[in-house]
Amino acid sequence: MPGTVSGVRVSTRFTPDLRARLRESAETTALTGAPDDEALKELRASGLLATAVPAEYGGAGGDAREVNRIVEELATVNPSVSIIAFQHFAVSARIAEWGTDEQKATLLPLLADGTCLAASAWSEPGAGAAKQKLSSTGTRRPDGTWVLDGAKSFTTGASVADLYLVLVQTEKPEDEARRVYGATGQTFFLVTADNPGLVPDLSLDLAGMRGSATGFVTLRQCVVAATDRLGPEGHAPEIIAGVRESGATLGAVAVGTAQAAFDLVVDHAERRGLLERPTVRHRLADLATRLESARALVERAGARTSAAPGMTTLHSKLYASTVAEEICLDVARMLGSAGYVTSSRLNRLLADARAVALMGPTNDLARELVAVTWQS
Structure with a gap:
């Protein structure tokens, strides 16, 4: 239970x-x-x-x-x-x-x-946040197998995952001005880590999410079976769109990170006897309110009770990641010199909070996905 x-x-x-x-x-x-x-x-x-x-x-x-x-x-x-x-x-x-x-x-x-x-390998150099210009390709061979070639970047779980969901271009994309995320002719494949054509690389030195094994994945004549394709050939954008509709949101990561920062400053205030001061208590109350509002939006996204659950998921990611960074910055101001030292846990939390905004869909792309609904 x-x-x-x-x-x-x-x-x-x-x-x-x-x-x-x-x-x-x-x-x-x-x-x-x-x-x-x-x-x-x-x-x-x-x-x-x-x-x-x-x-x-x-x-x-x-x-x-x-x-x-x-x-x-x-x-x-x-x-x-x-x-x-x-x-x-x-x-x-x-x-x-x-x-x-x-x-x-x-x-x-x-x-x-x-x-x-499992891990996802969607991003790649030069493709942009919208994944519309993929260079990685999937080519079908006469025997029905596929050969995947290309390079993926910012793959979370690279080297530690056993299974990768890889996005490649299998057909020439059509010119679609209205499409915001993904392009026609893209297909997903499930590739196991023991495939000799899949090579992970952890040479990225990230400022945040440093333990996330985020790195590159290279596909070098990576041969997969036809049965390793996930979903219809050329219909990856439909699967991508369904991710938002599911209600699972990176906003949950942001809320958890913000909660950790809030717990840190409450502990600091308790140990220093600062809770006796009304101004400190009121600042903490304001932080707690913002944190709860972000959590409520994440909860609503997961519940899928809105008329447009996909939009709620995007809003939850945008709002929670923004609030998380703001809370971490406010906590830094409250900690003063205690949060300025390199070893402070808050510095890691702030870098992690900032990282969420850059994860797919990035906040700028999420804004565009929201805004496109208002265009005729």
Whole structure:
């Protein structure tokens, strides 16, 4: 049965030991910039990765609301691991929705029990945030197999994932002025990490989300079977659009990160006896109100109760990521010199909060996706 931590319903498998281990890992990876394999091993064993997998395939059968709650709770202790989990949930949900019977029967149980960790490889140099000018290609061979070639950038989970959802161009795109995200002729493929044509590279040195194993993935004559295609050939934009409609949102990562910063300043105020001052209490109340408003919008996105759930998902990402950065900056002002030292946890949280705005869809692209609905 679900329990409650800080007012957020979470799985009882999110144990105090796991929380402590992930928090410790966040501090370590902030220094090294490398993923923590042992922490990820514990995440795999926790059962949390089953959240988005349907119950008939051994999963928890959680909806977007539950996914957002788990992602938020992870982000309060380790935003990098939260991002890795979010991508795993996203791929799991796409397979559950678009996969063939064979793909679902084979992959979903492995995604549920933590044997298989999933990642998305969509972005690439020069393609832009809208993924409209992909250079990576998929070419069908006479025997029905496909050869994937190209390079992917900013792939979260590179080198630690066992399965990648890869976006490539399989047909020449049509000229579509109104399309905002993706292009015709794009197709998704599921590529396992042991495929010799897939080569991860963690040479990126990120300012935030340093433990997220975000890097490059190169596709070099990467041969995959026809059965590895996810969804109809050339219809990847439809799958991408469905991601927003699901209600799962990166805003949950932002809310968890903001919660961690807020907890930090409350602890600081308590230890320094500052809660005796009305001005301090009122500033904290204002921060808490903004945090709760972002959480409420994320919750609404997950509940999918609005007339346009896809728009609510975009709004939740935009608002929560903006609020998270603002809260971190306000906390820095309240901490004063205590937050100015390099070793302060707040500096990592601020960099992580800023990173969410750059994750797909980036905030600028999300604004455009919202704005295009007003054009005739």
